[in-house]
Structures are given as structure tokens and as C-alpha cells.
Amino acid sequence: MTTATAVRDRLVDGPHLWGRYTIRPVGRTLWASRTLVVFPPGTSRSERLLLRAWHVWPAVGAFTALVVVVVAVSVPAAGMPVGLALYAAGFAVLARATRRLRPRVRSITVTTFLGNGRPEVYGDERLLAGSLDALSILERAVRARRLAPVDFELVWADVWAALPEERPRARTASC
Numbered sequence: 001m002t003t004a005t006a007v008r009d010r011l012v013d014g015p016h017l018w019g020r021y022t023i024r025p026v027g028r029t030l031w032a033s034r035t036l037v038v039f040p041p042g043t044s045r046s047e048r049l050l051l052r053a054w055h056v057w058p059a060v061g062a063f064t065a066l067v068v069v070v071v072a073v074s075v076p077a078a079g080m081p082v083g084l085a086l087y088a089a090g091f092a093v094l095a096r097a098t099r100r101l102r103p104r105v106r107s108i109t110v111t112t113f114l115g116n117g118r119p120e121v122y123g124d125e126r127l128l129a130g131s132l133d134a135l136s137i138l139e140r141a142v143r144a145r146r147l148a149p150v151d152f153e154l155v156w157a158d159v160w161a162a163l164p165e166e167r168p169r170a171r172t173a174s175c
Contacts, residue, residue, distance in 0.1 A: 014048070014052050016135070016136075016139060017048070017139055017142075017152075018038055018039060018135050018139065018156050018159075019036070019037040019038040019039045019105070019107075019135075020036075020037045020052075020055070021034070021035070021036050021037075021132060022034070022035045022037070026112075026114055030113060030114045030115035031111060031112070031113055031114075032111070032112045032114065033109055033110065033111040033112070034109070034110050034128060035107055035108070035109040035110075036107060036108050036109075036128050036131055036132055036163075037105060037106075037107040038105070038106050038107065038131070038135070038156070038159060038160045038163055039051060039101075039104075039105055039160075040101070040104040040105065040106075040160060041153050041156045041157040041160055042153060043101070047101055050094065050097050050098050050101065051098055051101055051102070051105065053094055054094045054095075054097075054098045054102070057090050057091060057094055061086070061087045061090040061091070062087065064083075064086060064087070064090075065083035065084060065086055065087040066083065068082055068083040068086060069083040103166070105166075106160055106163035106164065106165060106166065107163065107166070108123065108124060108127060108128050108131070108163050108164065109123055109128075110122070110123035110124065110125045110128050111123055127162065127163070131159045131162065131163065134155055134158075134159055135155070135156065135159055138151075138152050138155050138156075139152065
């Protein structure tokens with residue numbers, strides 16, 4: 001595999017094949033959180049790309065809309081509606097493209113409050129740490145070609161199954 005191919009694959013696939021791990025450090029509120037998001041096992045490259053696009057669209061779409069508004073500065077009456085329409089269209093397209101994938105994605109969040117003299121942890125820290133370790137170690141082995149992708153997917157499936165399913169949100173009836 002060439003370096004260019006490896007870089008391209010890393011950009012398309014993201015840092016992890018199985019999902020993402022996000023750390024939000026302690027802020028002014030004294031809360032820190034870690035979130036592990038695991039895609040369903042067997043998620044294809046194009047599906048991972050769509051899920052990643054859905055995740056980053058709020059920021060990327062806002063930046064794109066801002067660029068459209070700035071470029072159309074000579075016609076501000078046209079720039080703002082076009083930018084907002086582009087932003088909304090991105091959400092609509094990505095929501096439709098990922099509508100079957102998003103409900104199957106599983107996640108776990110562990111939040112830590114550091115304001116009472118000792119940390120207070122909320123969430124299953126052992127499940128998050130164990131899941132992250134299993135996925136990360138075996139993913140490195142797959143990328144180094146020391147483990148077959150099928151074996152990695154078996155562990156990925158076990159981790160995914162161990163994470164709690166997201167409860168469906170109740171729909172409110174309009175009066």
C-alpha cells in the first residue's frame with residue numbers, strides 16, 4: 001500500500017473503522033465527558049462516510065453557508081437565502097441518506113463532574129474503557145495485517161451488542 005493510498009483511506013474512513021471516540025475536556029462548568037460511538041458491524045465504507053458527514057455537517061455546512069454569503073457580498077439579498085438553503089439542503093439529503101443507519105448506531109457516554117473535591121462519575125466507565133480498548137487494539141492489528149478483517153468484525157459485533165440500544169424518542173402529538 002502506498003503512502004498516498006494510506007492517507008486517502010485515513011481521510012475517507014476517519015480515524016476509526018468502527019465509529020468515533022470523542023473527549024470533551026473539563027470546561028467552566030467543571031464537567032468532562034467521553035463518548036464512544038460504534039457503528040453497526042459490517043458498515044460499508046460508503047455508509048461510514050455518510051455517517052461521518054451527518055456528524056460533521058452542522059459545522060461544515062455552517063462554514064459552507066458562510067462562504068456562500070461572503071462570496072455573494074455584492075448581492076446580500078441573494079447570498080443569505082442561498083447559504084441557508086444550502087445548509088438546510090445538506091441536512092435534508094444526509095438525513096434521508098442515513099435514515100436507516102442512524103437508529104442502529106450505538107453509543108455510551110461517561111460524564112465526570114469535578115466540582116465537589118473528588119470526581120463524580122456518571123455512566124458505565126468500565127464498559128466504555130473495555131469497549132474502546134478492544135476496538136482500538138484489534139483495529140491496529142487489522143491495519144497492520146496481523147488480524148483478519150472477519151475476526152475484527154466478530155469482536156466489533158460483540159462490542160456493539162454490549163452497548164445499550166438507544167431508546168426510541170416519544171413523539172408528541174400536536175393539539
